[in-house]
Amino acid sequence: MQHYDIIPDIHADIDRLTRTLITLGYVPGSASWSHPEGRIAAFLGDFIDMGRTNRSVLTLVRAMCDQEHAVAIMGNHELNALLYHRPGLNADGTDDGYMRAHSAKNRDQHQTFLDEFPVGHPDTTEVMDWFLSLPLFLDLGGLRLVHACWDEARIATIMDRRPDGLLTNGDLQEIALENDASGFAEAVLTTLKGPEAELPAPHHFHDIKGHRRTALRLKWWQSDAMTWRDAALSVPDPETLPATPIEGDVAFRAYGAEAKPVFFGHYKRLGTPTIDAPNAVCLDYPRVTCAYRWVGEATLDPQNLVVID
Known part of the structure; x- marks a missing residue:
């Protein structure tokens, strides 16, 4: 059975990322970081924004994925970036020509990424293509990965259209307007942002x-x-x-008590990292770096929750 190290939201902080990898036993190599025991890093999305090292984080994570030393899923910040950089209509009703309005608020949230990847730059276009290669969720057999919410009905809605969990360019305008009668856009947004x-x-x-x-x-x-x-x-x-x-x-459906373990980030938790339920854990603690070493268990073990600082 493959073992995974689940790593939550990095938000353009290369020091946080490398400190996490080192603590988990990964070592840098000529092509990418890897684990000497063959463990796989599992990233929960939100690689960008907030921090100042977007490019460094993306380069490291992408190399690990390319060398099959890591898997990764999409976070809401990657989705927001796709919409911010794609021409189209936005939910704000502005006519600035982009699927996510280039308002002062949205620009401020995205500014550190824009400093390294300006709108329209070839490097930015290439990174957007990589964002689209990230699935919205992963079921890896004994565990599940999702950025914000695993809801069976919404996962099924997404899979009805996209069985591999991958968005296409053709889905983005529908999601940007946030008013899709079919429920597909709502399912995507809840999966990446959580129920409210x-x-x-x-x-x-x-x-x-x-x-x-x-x-x-x-x-x-x-x-x-x-x-x-x-x-x-x-x-x-x-x-x-x-x-x-x-x-x-x-629309509040609790995760099944008998379902396989699910790992997620997104929520900017306060306090000390903890196991939220026997089969569910949020790992996003901005003030405390943490990760989880999964070794095949169906019931999550607090001893496998790694608090790094």
């Missing part, structure tokens, strides 16, 4: 960056988290949320 629900008015919260939000990310892997407060994700102070049951039009 609007808090009952007038409740709101401020996220880790201080932005005021009324839409709440939900702990889709915990079937017993049925109040707004208990189900909350990425909220610095959950005590400010209502302790009332989740109600309304919320």
Whole structure:
């Protein structure tokens, strides 16, 4: 059985990436990093933005994938980049000619990537092609990888059109408008961004960056988290949320207790990395570098959760 080392969101931080690989036992070679025991690195997406070393991170990860020392899936930042750099209509209703509006907010979120890969540059076009080669999810037999949410119904919706989980250029405009009646766009967006629900008015919260939000990310892997407060994700102070049951039009399906282990990132968790459920773990902790050494277990083992710093 192949063993995997699951590595979450890197966000253009080459030091974080190399520190993780070294801790997990990988060594640099002439073609790429590799593990002397033949283990495979499994990357959960979000390779770009925020940090200042987008090109270095992409070069290292791509080399590992090319040499079959790693597998990788798409994150929402890769999808956002595809839309930002593709001509078309956007959900903001602006006429700037791109599928993701070139607004001040979107440009700020993407600026460190743009500093290295400007719009229209041949290098940028080539990287966008690589982003499209990343599947939205992977089922590797004994484990699953997804950036934000593994929902069986939404995975099935995607596979009905794209059995290999790979988007095409023809899918992007549909996703950019976020109003697809077939449900394909919604399935893709939830897979990469997670399920959300609007808090009952007038409740709101401020996220880790201080932005005021009324839409709440939900702990889709915990079937017993049925109040707004208990189900909350990425909220610095959950005590400010209502302790009332989740109600309304919320597509909230818990991950099956008997399903194979699923690994995901995306949620910018606070505190100490921990196993979220016997078969589910979020590894995205921006303030604490971590990874998971998977050796074939069906029930996740806290001893295999590697906290690096």
